[in-house]
Amino acid sequence: METPERTVMERMEQGTAPPPDAEIPAAHTFEVKNLSIWYGEKRAIDNVTMDVASNAVTAIIGPSGCGKSTFLRALNRMHELTPKTRMDGTVLLHGDDLYSKTIDPAIVRRRVGMIFQKSNPFPTMTIGENVVIGLRLNGVRNQRFLNERLEKSLRMAALWDEVKDDLHKPGTSLSGGQQQRLCIARALAVEPEVVLMDEPCSALDPIATAKIEELIHELKAKYTIVTVTHNMQQAGRISDYTAFMYLGRLIEFGPTTKIFTNPTEKQTEDYITGRFG
């Protein structure tokens, strides 16, 4: 039977997951310090401090309502779209304060892309238009450049071979898994430094999920990836580091091999073994 524990051990033996005693590497993409977030009076994130390693996959796990999606959205300021939010603490991206008063959230989001739970290609646009819309709306007019970036992004999202003859068809004509990869291509087209994924496979069938997971694995050569997942098997399969959150707090954070085989905290162990959550 596939368990997250067995999966990560196998990956460690293959050398595709860091060993349990690995430190979070010095090269981080994000440095989050004492981050707290409130929705109105409700505190969704409570004093979280963690570093996100570059060119690695970090998974955030935890029961529903633990704040993992809010934490993810705080990494590109998407949580600010919810009215009455308030934050405290700092988030540095390669040393730049994302919440500095002088920085435009649009710039933050150009550097930190995001994939959503439900694939959302724009319904009025073709497959090709969907991929380059980010560049176009950010002022890129050069058609040759757009075409190059279109092909490159679709190739990176492992979708090019499936759609190269159908670029003029509506984006919504694709299957669910293809739509999600189209959204990944759309996010990659603006060349972000990080890709955030909010349960990217939860609406997909196992085959489509496997394709996205494989894609995540390939993308980490070039990007830092932070993903929220409900599925612990998935966290075991794709992530290098895992953060376990509960009630807005970061309970434990470390190499996935350690979190799944030898967690320090009792709560982590209980959650991973399925005793609650």
Added chain:
Amino acid sequence: MHLSRARSHTWRKIKSALASGIAFVSAVLVITPLGLVFFHLVIHGASSLNWDFFTKLPAPVGAVGGGMVNAIVGSLELLALAGIIGIPIGVLGGVYLAEYGSARLNSVLRFLADVLNGVPSITWGVVVYGLVVLRFKSFSAYAGGLALGLIMIPLILRTTEEVVLLVPNGYREAALALGVSRWKTIVHIVMKTASKGIITGILLALARIGGETAPLLFTAFGNHFWNHSLSQPIAALPLQIFTYAISPYDDWHRQAWAGALVLVTGIFCVNVIVRILTRGRTASVV
């Protein structure tokens, strides 16, 4: 026991048949006046519809023939003027209500728009008479267009707001997450997704004001000749119908029937276009 259940079953069937019967009769009652009006217009108006009607100016009293070309063109000019005022303000206002503003301010604005929608159209005519006609001491196409445009604003505002709110939030988030600014997201993603619904609202508002007569009585005033300047009185189809219908001449009555037929057909066509536009609704959500 068994029997009584069977009886209650029959009774239920009767009630169901009764209810659908009443619904059917009501539906017929709703549609009948439309059928009668159209039938009546065709009977009385079709005989006076000819090439001259669409190409000639009204004939002087007593003279045979003549047409309403000035009124048809005048109506189109008035609709264009009204659109210039009503469409941008209505659409932008609707987008503002759906995308910006605080909940409290929006509920006040929404309420006021609904009140404006309920204001009798003749009131707009009087308002514009006071504001424009008296000040410039002349009835004019501008005044007529303004009165019609003011009627359009709350109509378009409310329909635009509704269709913009129907655009799923996922599209806004997707665009914002690409680093696209808020206003570009609204213009290029949200409004584009809702464009069919917005256009539908505009067309329905145009169809509604196309038949308005009362607001034009004190503003556009009407004109038996070509209008050479928008600051002069202008003819409009509903006005011309009104003038001709209350006249004592049989000839003019026939022309009024024909004018009414043209007007109703035009409005009917706009509604058909709206139906065609909204048929593909499922494809693009809105």
